[in-house]
Amino acid sequence: MPRAVLFDLDGTLVDSLQDIADALNHVLGSEGLPTHPVETYRFHVGWGADDLVRRVLPDEAKPRTEELLRAFRARYTAHLVDATAPYPGVHALLAELARREVPIAVLSNKPEESVHRVVETLFADVPFQVVRGAREGVPHKPDPTSVLEVAAAMGLEPGECFYVGDTEIDIQTGHAAGMVPVGVAWGFRPEKLGEAAHILEAPSDLLPLLG
Structure with missing residues (x-):
């Protein structure tokens, strides 16, 4: 699990x-x-x-x-965070994951410097173990290279990880990496999540999946 x-x-x-x-x-x-x-x-x-x-x-x-x-x-x-904000319930989920000492990370196709700025601005109190974005010479998702690098940096095997995202790209990434792909219904393309192992209607829906 x-x-x-x-x-x-x-x-x-x-x-x-x-x-x-x-x-x-x-x-x-x-x-x-x-x-x-x-x-x-x-x-x-x-x-x-x-x-x-x-x-x-x-x-x-x-x-x-x-x-x-x-x-x-x-x-x-x-203008990276003029209007950008966490979705409702996300901060509460991340706080609960931190309380449970669940290892967490971020991996995006956004340029890495921008990913760090967003995370540092909006999630300064969240203990992400790894924060990664797009880097020169590393293929973008859904190629699994970057997500496997993140798991390795955390000392995890792919099967020990959920990969949570809002589009078919993320679901394909999870499958390609041998992780459990989880879709979120509040994101950009919920209609494209058919191959997800689980679909979350709200952030707190993730917690029961962790046992």
Whole structure:
């Protein structure tokens, strides 16, 4: 039975969709390109910033992907936690996991520096053992490389871990790593969680899974 919990960040622990959409829409609008409703972005996030930018650009702007990606990263980094906040019940869950001394970590496809800033700003009192994001030369989720590195750094075997996330990317990651994939119904793509071993309707639903 798993005894540790590795969490995705965006759409799982925090609702960051408004800040992501605002930053990218600012860049698109400033370049005279079409912007998108905030809700639209939930279908495009999760694979990493480069993939997000490619997905929302019109065909005629795709040759400028790298330039616009740099602009998005700069804008988003400057407004990383303007509206971003933990989902209701997340702090209480993390506090209870800490009380029970359950090993916990964060692994995201967001750039690692940004992951650390979000965690340090919103979860300063949470004893995550490992906090990781996207790094140069390491494949993004759903490739299991990064999540297996996190488990190893915690001294855990994959089968001892839940991987908790809000999209099909996270569920695929958990399966690929040999972990138990758990979906959250409050995140960005709850309709894509069909292959999850468990789906949480509220953060506290995780606790019974730990025995």
